[in-house]
Amino acid sequence: xxxxxxxxxxxxxxxxxxxxxxxxxxxxxxxxxxxxxxxxxxxxxxxxxxxxxxxxxxxxxxxxxxxxxxxxxxxxxxxxxxxxxxxxxxxxxxxxxxxxxxxxxxxxxxxxxxxxxxxxxxxxxxxxxxxxxxxxxxxxxxxxxxxxxxxxxxxxxxxxxxxxxxxxxxxxxxxxxxxxxxxxxxxxxxxxxxxxxxxxxxxxxxxxxxxxxxxxxxxxxxxxxxxxxxxxxxxxxxxxxxxxxxxxxxxxxxxxxxxxxxxxxxxxxxxxxxxxxxxxxxxxxxxxxxxxxxxxxxxxxxxxxxxxxxxxxxxxxx
Numbered sequence: 343x344x345x346x347x348x349x350x351x352x353x354x355x356x357x358x359x360x361x362x363x364x365x366x367x368x369x370x371x372x373x374x375x376x377x378x379x380x381x382x383x384x385x386x387x388x389x390x391x392x393x394x395x396x397x398x399x400x401x402x403x404x405x406x407x408x409x410x411x412x413x414x415x416x417x418x419x420x421x422x423x424x425x426x427x428x429x430x431x432x433x434x435x436x437x438x439x440x441x442x443x444x445x446x447x448x449x450x451x452x453x454x455x456x457x458x459x460x461x462x463x464x465x466x467x468x469x470x471x472x473x474x475x476x477x478x479x480x481x482x483x484x485x486x487x488x489x490x491x492x493x494x495x496x497x498x499x500x501x502x503x504x505x506x507x508x509x510x511x512x513x514x515x516x517x518x519x520x521x522x523x524x525x526x527x528x529x530x531x532x533x534x535x536x537x538x539x540x541x542x543x544x545x546x547x548x549x550x551x552x553x554x555x556x557x558x559x560x561x562x563x564x565x566x567x568x569x570x571x572x573x574x575x576x577x578x579x580x581x582x583x584x585x586x587x588x589x590x591x592x593x594x595x596x597x598x599x600x601x602x603x604x605x606x607x608x609x610x611x612x613x614x615x616x617x618x619x620x621x622x623x624x625x626x627x628x629x630x631x632x633x634x635x636x637x638x639x640x641x642x643x644x645x646x647x648x649x650x651x652x653x654x655x656x657x658x659x660x
Contacts (some may be wrong), residue, residue: 345371349639350434350444352422352577355380356625357616358450359406360632361639364414365448368640374410375434377421381452381617382625383469389477391626397519418442432611445646446611446639449578450632453596453617455569458490462549463567463647468547470564471542478564479505488552488562490539491516493593496523498566499532510560512552514539535560550598571584571596571621573607578618581609587656588621596621600603613639 349365351358354376365372367644380399382388387396407417412636421437431445441604455473457463463471470479479502486508489499495516503509510533513519519527519534538555542565551559575585580597583596598619605613615635623631 345373346431346443346445347371347410347416348444349380349446349448349636350375350432350442351448351450352425352434353450353452353560353616353618354378354417355450355452355616355628356402356406357452357628357632357635358448359403359410360413360629361448361450361613361615361636362410362632363406363413363635364636365640366410366634367417368636369414370640370643372410372415373418373444374407374424375418375420375422375436375442378419381455382468385477386469388625389480391623391629399625400559403515407600408454414444416503425577425581427609427611435474446613446643448582448605448615448632448635448639449599450614450616450620450628451574451577451618453571453573453598453621456572457569458567460539460541460567463565466544466565468543472564472566473569474624475501475505475566482506483565484508485563486510488512488565490514490552490565490567492568493517494568494591494595496527497591498568499527500530502566503530503532507566509533510535510562512539512554512560513537540632551568560631568595570594571617573621574617575599576619578607578612578614581612583607583609583612603634604638605631606638611642 348370351362351374362372362374382399423437424435434442476608483505487506489511493515499511512535540555541553543551551561553559573585587594587597599617601614602606605615613635615631
């Protein structure tokens with residue numbers, strides 16, 4: 343393909359589809375390029391999405407794609423490996439050697455969860471190894487929950503205590519607890535287990551416990567981990583945009599690409615939305631950011647269309 347679109351959306355998750363829907367409804371020619379590897383694929387359902395509560399992630403994306411296509415939006419299955427400014431717009435390079443052209447770019451490539459290097463974590467990720475209480479807390483309410491400690495272990499334990507009275511903090515690689523922290527944990531009935539975690543154990547396809555380096559096993563039905571959230575920013579780096587580290591309570595939790603509230607980046611003509619720009623964005627938050635960016639992109643294109651129309655009119659009158 344060597345065609346020119348008003349906007350090429352890189353990434354077909356909730357942010358990308360929402361932006362593409364707004365732009366398609368604005369009668370823009372839009373192409374969504376998607377690699378087909380959604381971050382939330384391991385999860386069974388989407389939560390906190392008003393009107394779509396408990397919808398399976400793949401079903402939500404299928405609904406979104408059908409809605410975008412209804413208004414003329416186009417789709418291309420593939421991976422974008424880079425982009426570059428050219429002729430007042432952008433060239434988008436695909437992994438298969440193809441290229442497309444765009445007047446503007448909306449990058450919604452999401453992030454990668456860098457999980458702790460503990461056997462069993464990756465295998466159970468998204469089912470009973472979790473990180474977000476608002477995403478999964480209700481589903482594991484009143485169960486035996488373990489917190490794989492790190493710099494934010496105490497904070498996580500206090501959060502998940504809202505959903506269950508049976509919470510255990512495995513200090514693992516976390517810092518030494520202060521007297522105040524131990525008092526707070528004890529007051530809320532949160533048990534502290536010292537020692538490095540060696541692995542997570544499963545029985546009958548379910549998490550059954552946390553095995554310590556000492557060999558002891560503590561029975562748990564769900565385990566909470568704290569991934570490092572790293573923006574999928576390779577395409578943006580090719581345009582000169584670098585991700586910056588983000589901190590929470592003094593600990594680095596990941597990296598995002600800076601942008602204005604509209605989604606506009608430091609490179610004119612390039613917008614971002616979703617987790618690539620906001621580590622804490624849930625599905626509905628990302629969709630809202632995509633809509634916002636799409637509307638701002640359309641306004642920017644209208645400004646350019648007007649400028650070009652005025653120049654053409656002056657040329658004809660000369």
